[in-house]
Amino acid sequence: xxxxxxxxxxxxxxxxxxxxxxxxxxxxxxxxxxxxxxxxxxxxxxxxxxxxxxxxxxxxxxxxxxxxxxxxxxxxxxxxxxxxxxxxxxxxxxxxxxxxxxxxxxxxxxxxxxxxxxxxxxxxxxxxxxxxxxxxxxxxxxxxxxxxxxxxxxxxxxxxxxxxxxxxxxxxxxxxxxxxxxxxxxxxxxxxxxxxxxxxxxxxxxxxxxxxxxxxxxxxxxxxxxxxxxxxxxxxxxxxxxxxxxxxxxxxxxxxxxxxxxxxxxxxxxxxxxxxxxxxxxxxxxxxxxxxxxxxxxxxxxxxxxxxxxxxxxxxxxx
Numbered sequence: 001x002x003x004x005x006x007x008x009x010x011x012x013x014x015x016x017x018x019x020x021x022x023x024x025x026x027x028x029x030x031x032x033x034x035x036x037x038x039x040x041x042x043x044x045x046x047x048x049x050x051x052x053x054x055x056x057x058x059x060x061x062x063x064x065x066x067x068x069x070x071x072x073x074x075x076x077x078x079x080x081x082x083x084x085x086x087x088x089x090x091x092x093x094x095x096x097x098x099x100x101x102x103x104x105x106x107x108x109x110x111x112x113x114x115x116x117x118x119x120x121x122x123x124x125x126x127x128x129x130x131x132x133x134x135x136x137x138x139x140x141x142x143x144x145x146x147x148x149x150x151x152x153x154x155x156x157x158x159x160x161x162x163x164x165x166x167x168x169x170x171x172x173x174x175x176x177x178x179x180x181x182x183x184x185x186x187x188x189x190x191x192x193x194x195x196x197x198x199x200x201x202x203x204x205x206x207x208x209x210x211x212x213x214x215x216x217x218x219x220x221x222x223x224x225x226x227x228x229x230x231x232x233x234x235x236x237x238x239x240x241x242x243x244x245x246x247x248x249x250x251x252x253x254x255x256x257x258x259x260x261x262x263x264x265x266x267x268x269x270x271x272x273x274x275x276x277x278x279x280x281x282x283x284x285x286x287x288x289x290x291x292x293x294x295x296x297x298x299x300x301x302x303x304x305x306x307x308x309x310x311x312x313x314x315x316x317x318x319x
Contacts, residue, residue, distance in 0.1 A: 033060075096149055172201060214231065
């Protein structure tokens with residue numbers, strides 16, 4: 001769940017920056033909130049407005065509104081301001097696991113590092129180990145973690161990955177127990193480049209299907225997947241050999257339309273549709289369109305558009 005991961009990371013950055021200011025209590029509160037968001041069983045955007053978010057443990061009014069701000073705009077003003085006032089720390093460097101603001105600032109002061117590429121070059125040249133509180137082992141960890149950030153942020157030309165994605169989809173469809181499968185995300189919207197791949201799968205045996213996908217092979221002794229990072233009954237995440245992240249999400253057949261609509265995006269299009277739903281007193285999320293607890297539409301995208309009195313948009317039109 002990308003929103004959960006991104007928000008948790010941003011809350012931890014706020015905690016680290018506040019701790020550097022020696023602010024009492026707040027850093028712990030933000031770290032606790034980050035853990036709560038990261039461990040949610042579904043995407044945080046499905047929990048409704050700030051009032052509903054505050055029902056979650058560890059989520060107060062200020063943090064709830066920061067989460068809503070991120071969901072609506074893709075950023076947190078408070079975090080942006082902290083980065084600026086505390087030395088202009090580049091956001092991408094704060095995304096490297098194991099590097100807090102003090103270490104980032106230390107590296108910047110010593111070597112003028114501003115980007116992930118600068119950091120990797122500096123570490124591979126053995127410069128980090130010369131700094132106080134650094135070691136050869138920590139330097140190696142920084143290289144590994146920085147390269148993971150690079151992989152996550154790299155975008156792949158759609159034409160270059162199309163063959164692999166379509167072959168993978170066909171192999172998933174051929175697995176026993178799979179009744180429906182489709183690629184969503186920016187790939188379905190036919191964007192020129194994609195950052196990752198979302199594949200939705202309908203099955204009554206998610207664990208068996210998940211296990212089968214992990215063992216898929218392109219050819220003899222050529223495994224499709226590497227670096228499996230999530231392997232459960234609701235989601236499977238792994239990387240292809242070229243570093244492209246694939247998230248396979250297992251959904252119910254009666255929620256297919258809502259899930260396909262949500263995970264196809266774009267984020268801006270989803271926000272616009274949620275606003276229409278809210279204007280009618282309804283709620284729209286990845287599970288369906290709801291009036292309170294009553295389901296209005298969920299089985300197909302066109303059903304949801306129709307219920308909202310909206311013109312149906314083809315995926316490539318959703319920007």
